[in-house]
Amino acid sequence: MESHSLLSLTVALLGFLSPCLTRLTPRVSFPVGSPGRPLTHFRSHEVSNTTTLLLSEDGDMLFVGARDAVLALDVGHRDTMTLRSKLDWSPSEKDLAQCSMKGKKMADCPNFIRVLQFFNNTHIYACGTFAFSPRCTYINSETLTMSLKSDEGRGRCPYDPYQRNTAIIVDGELYTGTVADYRGNRPVISRHLSEGRRVDLKLDDTLGWLEDPTFISSSFIPNEEKIYFFFSEVGREYDFIDKFIVSRVSQICMSDVGGQRTLQRRWTTFAKAQLLCQADNELPYNVIQDIDTLPPAEGAPADDTLFYGIFTSQWSVNSGQSAVCSFRLTDIKSVFSGNYKVLNRDTLQWSTQVQEKVANPGECGLHNASDNALRFVKENFLADDSVRPVARSLTMVSAEHSYSHLTVQRVQAANNRDYTILFLLTESGYIHKTVLLQSGAHIIEEVQVFEQPQPVKSLKLSTSKGMIYVGTSEGVLRLPTANCSFYWTCPQCVLARDPFCGWDPASRACVEVSNTHTSLGQDVDRGNVEEVCNSVSLTHRAKFGPNKLPAGELVSVSLNEVVQLQCPAASRLSQQLWERPNRRLSPDLYLHLEDGSLSFVATPTTLGHYLCLSIENGYQQTMAIYHVRQKSSPLAQTPTSYTWPPIHHIPTTQAVAKPGPGPGLHSSVVTWPKTTETRQGKTEPTLSSRDNHITTRQQGRNLTLWTEESEQKESGFREGEPLLSARGPCYLKELVVVSVLLVLCLSVLITVLMYIIRQRCHSRTAPQTSSPTRDSDRRTPVEQEALRGNQLLSKRNRQALNSGQASGVVCNGAITGSNGHLPNTPI
Template sequence: MLVIHMGGWIFFNESPIASRRHDVQLEDCIILPEGRILSSSRASWKSCRGNLTLPKIPESNMALSVLGVFLGLLLEVSAHGPSSVPRTSWRHEEVSLAEFSEPGVFNYSTLLLSEERGALYVGAREAVFELDINDVSVKNNQVLWKVPARDMRLCTLKGKSEETDCQNYIRVLQVLDEEHLYVCGTHAFQPLCDYLSLKDFTLMGKQDDGRGKCSFDPAQSFTTVMVDGELYSGTAYNFLGSEPIISRFSRPQSLLRTEYSTSWLNEPSFVFADVIREGSNSPDGDDDKIYYFFTEVSVEYEFFGKLLIPRIARVCKGDLGGQRTLQKKWTSFLKAKLVCSMPELNFVFNVVHDVFIVKTPDWRETVIYGVFTSQWGNMGLSAVCAYNMTSVDEVFSKGKYMQKATVEQSHTKWVQYNGITPSPRPGACINNQNRMQNITNSLLLPDKTLQFVKDHPLMADPVLPIGHGPRLTAKDVNYTQIVVERVTALDNRVYDVLFTATDKGFLHKSVVFEGGSHIIEEIQLLKNPQPIKTLLLSTKKEGSFLYAGSDSGVVQSPTAFCGKYMTCTDCILARDPYCAWDTRATSCINIFQKQDNRQHRKFIQNLRGDADECPSALPRSIDRPRQVVVKPGSSAELACSVRSNLAQVFWKVNDSILTESGHFLLMGDSGLLIYSVAPQNQGRYDCWTVESAAGKNFTRLVASYSLQLELPEISPVSSVEIVKVPDPDPSSSRTISTTTAPRGNNGNGNTAGPSPLTPSTLSSVPPPPLTRPATTANVYGAKTETKLYVPPQSSDSRNQGPEIKDPHAKYLQYDNSNALLFLFLLFFLLFLFGLGYNCYMQYLPGPCLRLRAAVLGSQKKPQREYTACEAGLMEVLPEKQDRNEPPHQNGALRDTGYETEPESGNGKIPSNSYEEDNDSTSKQGPFDINCESQPIEFADADAS
């Protein structure tokens, strides 16, 4: 049995087999264990059988084979996946955003927009707010809906958290009529619904059971849509969340729902639902349809884990259920697989997160946009796929069905049904043809048709995307929400602009072209990284806005930031359908906002990004380099703010392209860092960017600097005065030289005193030696324009030079040589003291001990400790001549590992000859041994 087709491989219950996509679409072939092959209408049996070989691999190796191939696919996608990045990134503090949040209130995840009333309704935890549609920071009304203490206790007794689970999370906000909203909340895992009066903004107290309309768990996914006063929902029907249903609720009628069967719904995660008005002006009298989008666990494929499949399902608005079969159940429920994959990499996005439907007057031109990711979220890939409503309708109205088949008498598989389809067509809405057969509603459908629908809710054919691939792909991004606006640009072409929210609080704005898409900008909507749970779009004539809901609050953002593009080139390269360059006002404007005297203005817009249409730029202040003065040897950082993430940055130094070397470092923010600035690093530094668009390269000068060294100059020397300094030593005489400037006006109206001495970096005159004869005058040059280097003067108070008053040359006053010498002598003395102390305390080996003996004047040569004892131990004892003689040890000494104990008590050795000596021996310590007077005897020595 075929498991799944991924990455050019087919997985079935025995082994993976390779396929060639140009030979046959093998994902349409189903291989049974006995070798029999089934296929869909797009692939024949012969082509499937002719291109497949079935190697036999043990069942135990199946999981490893599948896992190995899948890991290889992950590596391929990671290395060669999409690299779409936004052209411009705006931080939260760089854009004008309106925000709303209330202290102690969380989970602002339910939003309802009412442009007629100019209000945005927000459902949060235990509260409903009415905000101004033009400025969400303005709160007009609010109502609180808390959980009673009794219901709270019941919730906690069921094992739920009082702080999080047992609150009332408002999950449903739908317009019932002009004066009322239908509101539902989780209400401590006991869903309740009520009616909110818009006149006084209060709850009316007419509570309904919320089962089947609202989820029990606030963290569980669900979806609702109100159609002509009837609430359509996709949620869980029980406390455990194990019974998912798609239902319809209306006051006169009872609840209509799906069958409780894994064939109908298998652990679904609902994301979106909406109505398509197919019945209006329909030539065949068809009915309106409600479409649901969700991700569920696959029933038609086998996999080593739970394989998720994105689905689209539909029901008919006029469905009333069956008379005998499928009573109070949908008779029109059908579902199909949504395909979103990267054909070049054979990678499948199998989880749908959100859907937006771009509706048109003709339902056949309606386009469905969906946000997809991979089930294996560590890939970091997201995609946006688009689907035509005509292809969706073709799958449901003309496609084949799937059915269960028993394999090997125990296993149930899903295969394509190729038998005769009953009439009327199962799952179809009531149309004029049915009415001609006196079938005016679903209650009159024959049981054969209803039983077929009950057993065959899954369609065999998938819904393929437009272009057989994603309209937008992004790497290292997880999209959570999407809204789409269809706009007409100045070239009279219609473009779909996508707004996709991420799980980190960012918003991506993209435009779809015929050949692909372009991410215009990225906006940080939320200060702290957190998922955006709801995204709404308002398209008013005064200006369109985006509203994003999260756990922490609501954020309002304009749909375009045209005014932040300061040049015509930036405005055109952004390729934003909302923006155009106004040549009269020399600014980038939003063409959909009201403009005064627009007919007399000239706008430039090119969505290909061809900026050659921009007028020649006038001389700018950037052409005058910014002066940067640094000290010699220090570092200089030159900033280059580049807004475009698609632009490449390069630097020029004195009209030569700079390459990174040991002195230069190109930083991540396009800046330049220069290490240890030297005279040869002076000059002009220009930051340039080059960006490609419309097959051309556009180069721009972004920043310009003039780097100079800080070179303090010595004032012109006018005279040299030799001053004799008296010396306490009469045998010597020292003279020092001082330079004085001519007295007069110094530019400040003051009489100039002695000129301060400052260093110079001119190398034309070599610096004098640091040591020179005491009687030599320190005089340099007669030319007044010569810059001189003055070495630091000696710290000797008898040879002190003139006081230095220039703050840039203060370091010349200090000479650290004496301090360094003092520290060296101090550490040397400490070292000698430590060495002597360790020698005296006998902590160091023999050479130091000999030094100690020499210093103390000892004539005795140092010996090792216990030398006498060792000599006594090495003596060979004579043999015993007589029994009366005291016993002595024989031969070599034996070391038994025991310490020698005094021969008294239980430690002595019995001996007749030594009884009289026991008293004297016991008085000695255990180690008091006189090695020179007697040999050593051991306690465990042999006694004879």
């Protein structure tokens, strides 16, 4: 048995190494405070840890369990949540001192409300941790006052405020799953507040029916007269893996009153089974985080009840991932009615049941069974088979988000078909609104509900009011389930694929689906815009012929300047595409950035019109039109006509161009041929500011609107003539300036060269002067006298040369006489 289990796990591990996960991207994202998705908040500096929520049946009152208080919030008005009353319920100074003496932090010693359930039509039953000494009380729901003195809450509420628990009241009896001791070592599933012949019941502590569990939720199925508990615990049947966590579902019968001799005041109908959230040949997502019950559709049997749960994995290979699995009630019942494993008390080993079946464990009415039958069910409480998910596959898997809480709702669309909507709360503070389709899960939107991670949270759904309430440690916030008014056009309304919303052709608005609207346009399964929005007006398609261009946003640039054109995305699922008339966007000239914008260098070739399209689910719409133009002079025109490539399945709507800062320009209503609407007043295209070399979009700076009429006025063309391509600008002035500068440079260069040559010639022919001391000693008096005369004559000649009166000719730096010999030199 052990080797077989190891082999099975090895195969599962190998198969899990290469799973194919589909990336789930929310179509629209709303950050905190976004005007497109308003939230209603309730906060008070006197209230904290508002994490336990209880909604009235009519949805007008929300009771909140907080720290040292119970609140009653009036939520009947759509835009506000107001505090109607508050009940203070805090420990005394003595209780706090005792809690501190037990070694607990003072921050954990207040009374944290962990159980809040309607006891009847007039009272609420509440339990709190109360300084690690749980207390419970009855509260009047109208006056929010205590009707009786609080009593001990042991086994009804956890001691530690951070321990998870579950509680539900059915017919005035409290069914709980929690721990029954101060250290948290005695987990129990018990019944309290029983009266008459019914007695309070709990699990037998000595049987090991629970192995270090973490309680998640509980659910009452009326037709079954059973309470189902959901939790995770250590799976002792997998003894070859240390602390292997498994998810469980357990059941008890409401009619159980315990055995007469065996299992007195103990459950006789307790049984548990493994919840297996696993796809074929993959490791299971074995740790349950939250679960919610979806009742069957109207007229469907109770066996069609579904339980949707969030599961994570304890292995690092699945770290950060969450999976959603759904389980059908009929499958749970089938597992509990099958075979059970047997626990050997001597070896603590589990084995499959092989002996004769004395009784059916989990069957209601066993409290009247014989002692032999009760001893059998006492040893056989773990079902042999596991509960598999619906269709034996995962409902959805997220590789990017870790989900912690969920709530589920069934919605009837405009075509009268039912769709399942999941509201999933992520650890990072987003609610993902998801619709389950045949093709898979589709995240309609994500809404950020809080910025900082919250340690304890809860979700409460009001289907009658169409609201979701989120309880956090800082306050309570409310979110409408539908947000149809955000989709301002028929294509946007259809592409959202929201079962709550449909397009009303009469009011030309996206409205909530109801019985009053019978002819709404909607396609949740495919999101086909062409079929739903075929009534969109096409009367403006012929306004611009093939040789005319519509208006666009003018971007004035200088040549060789880096230009970046922004293209706002219609949604996070759309793709941006850029086009030019009669031109191909060469990758050598254009750079497509990750945010969808287009970057290029302004040259005569790249000047002109640009069109940005957003493509989603086969539907295209115009998001931005730009006209890139040189600053210095108006564009000259050459006889070239512009025609745009055809765009399929695109109904044409109007685009309103806003006035620019330039004089003489005006607004005009224009239409791009064979394209869809430009977003009016929603997401106007914006040019991001990079540096001084990138064109920025600022009010009154270098940007104006370029209309067909203004372009024709500046170009000098008559009405009806086609727009022509650009001629290059004249550079005559620049040529003259460059020529003059070149001549001056050459003149200076020649002058410098002549001066250098003259200096070199003079240095080579200059006379060498002898030393006056040594030569004078060797000359005779006659020679010395002649030499003095020669020097005097040379001095006079130099003076004459400088004054321009020398009679000789300068040659090679020497002065000669008329006879060609040096003066005063003997012949």
